[in-house]
Amino acid sequence: MSTDVVVCGAGVGGLATAHALSALGLRVLVIEKQPSVRAVAKGEVFQPSALAALRTWGVEQRLLELGALGLHRIVVRDQCSEPMLSLDYRGLPGPDQDLLAHDYPTILTAMTDCLDFNVELRRGVLADELLRDETGRVVGVRVKEHGQVSDIHARLVVAADGVSSRLRRAASIEVRRLDYPHRLLCLELPASGEQPPDFSAYVTDRGMRLCYPLPGDRIRLYLQVAPDELRGLDEPALAAWCHTALHQVPALRQLIDRAVASLRHKQVLPVSRHIASRLTVPGLVLVGEAAHSVHPMAAQGMRTSVGDAVHLAAELARSGDLSLTEVDDTLLRYTERRTPELIHIGRMSHNATRMTTGTMWLGRWFGRRAARRTSANPQLLRAVTSNMSGIGARPLTTFDRLHQFGLVPHLGARGRTAQSNHQAHFSEQRKPNEI
Template structure:
């Protein structure tokens, strides 16, 4: 694909990837692995630490294992977790997703810092991948037919064009490229925010990914490397507006008092108030994942509530899917017109394969989030019933675990939904399928 595509100023590449987050770096790793010449650009000069994208599911770990990235994360002290548990305020398990039920190589999650995951992806990039930071993507370039043929960039007061047969938009939920090609996607904000803290000195330290149900919503806890713990706390959109440090400390003490199992976090949390990040929470699914010459990956295509740990994971598996479909179509392509036609055919294949998977993951994430975050009377009743009845049904537990793992969708039927909220007995509750 690269033959005849490079000119003297280096303005032609096989692929230009816009965004160097998890989706962009995973795309560059996957496409660079095909032997393609790839340029990655990102507007940030330095990646900022954020409390997101810290838990890798088995589906994404399969891809990272193939790339050698999983080994890099393990060498950097990644935390293995075996369960995702919904608990009552006293810590009793209400619904436990046991990853030990899954195939032998897929029986754990891996938790690590977001920046470490990005660094591991970057360290695996091949020699054909170039990364430029501090570069703004201004707009897509298009030919007479409307096909995207690259991007216009701004860097250090200079504006220049980069041409490529494939452009990957991995530029986030407010994707400039997606808007520029006229893809109208509705972003829906949840009626709460998440307050994140990074704690040290917690004893005993959690050994799983646990969501605690309280009267005021979600409290999510899991370990990070270096004897640290991540705590997410649900808050109203304006609940903490204008509070000073003393008021925040009082709010945190009252919040933990509502969930007795989290009492041991009180001292470490009060010592970690300055680590707080207040995060808006949205859901979003693009109506299409590609147009001719352009693919959407990561949050440019899809964003979900972090409760189900699906966002970064689907970005990684989508990147692998895009590369796989492109490899299938490029085999035997000759000449630029043939290459462009092959790329566009691969983009249609990518759309056909990934759209239903992302739609299913979006529903799974939204259902999981609403079960524990919806504070309306109806939401509390249905959410608590769903947690309780799912937790007591081994067959449904296995289905939910498989769906959360990212190993492939196993859609729940209408009857399953009735079983899940206890409106219909399940005679198959003990029939757990093989992994």
């Protein structure tokens, strides 16, 4: 069979790409190896810059109908719950001043519900090999479905098949994956009527504790652990570990009983970061986690995947032509423009992670110092808020970094209050959304 575009992978990146490209009038086939959506604790928070695209596709409204929560702030707190750095999105320009949170399976369901008529989604289909023409250009994929092998030809193949992308390897695109020296124990706490008001990361001498609400009065809780810290623990020992990990943060002590009760459904997630050495080869483009990944602390994964789709569609729309030559020229332009943005997002996410996850004394000291000095400097605070939200992004300079660590004064902050700076920033003409 043949189609305009075949998207391999029905996660957020793949479904966003299907939405964005079908809006151009293209016929899109989405194939997904999993026969059904799995309950995985990932990708539960959209940054404000992704919401405009979700609104255009009808996904935002569908998520709200399914109970999605709006959160105003990302807060980094010390062990005693005092805010060290608070990013308040209510000062952002335009209508999008919230994080939007829901379960990952529900997000995928909402994105699937809103697909256009010219998108076909087929589950239980594995993209096994790339098809190439005599020049080596990718012209489709060979798939396996119910034990049968068939070929799907397309003018563009989108690899959205995750961190361990089979198609990325088949295209000989290299990636250097950098693992963090810890893992995350992930728990979903059942309803109790009490929820945290925001997305809060608590910095402790044993690592980060991350907490935010989910629909239905539930709570998502991440506890940082060393790679082998939980190995060999039986149920009582694991419960004792969880009790100690939460007891050291007074604000989280009320969650201890619910957390211990949730341990039977725990997930322990390795965490890493990467950006592919290139995003495209002729006929194929990587999107979502096939192209990049970041630590969950920064909540940037889904907004970056949606951004891939939006930017790719914008480049194809500019070309106005889906000849093979024009598609490949478009992919080159996409790579040139998107790669610096992904590098910026990756660096920002890594810096936010280092600020909150250090367990050595010096790392914790630098992280807390950077958080407090950023919060005290209105110029830096608004830059970091914009960067995290994806609206009006402005990479921090070396001078900004030196000021965060107290090595140089920040002259731009003299004589200006936090409130006046915050208002002044958002009254300026801002850059287009950089999702």
